[in-house]
Amino acid sequence: MxxxxxxxxxxxxxxxxxxxxxxxxxxxxxxxxxxxxxxxxxxxxxxxxxxxQGNAIAEAERWLTDRRTEWEAQADRLENFLATYNGDDR
Incomplete structure (x- = not known):
């Protein structure tokens, strides 16, 4: 739609x-x-x-981009933690 x-x-x-x-x-x-x-x-x-509605899609896109950035940062922190926890040298 x-x-x-x-x-x-x-x-x-x-x-x-x-x-x-x-x-x-x-x-x-x-x-x-x-x-x-x-x-x-x-x-x-x-x-x-x-x-x-003119701005609504752009606002939703900005919100999703901000969330994606946060989620990627959290995933990176988790990956680093797990690498350290497992004794990995990444």
Missing amino acids: LARLSRGPASVSELARPLPMSLPAVMQHLKALEGSGLIKTEKKGRIRTARL
């Missing part, structure tokens, strides 16, 4: 069409994405349209 929305706004039916899930399941996904701040939906008449 996010990949499709990266090309521009789309109606719920457009988003659901290629997916092997029910329309209520698509709506649940959209609700979760909207709750996370990644998308915004609006209803005009009978049509609900979803669009990406």
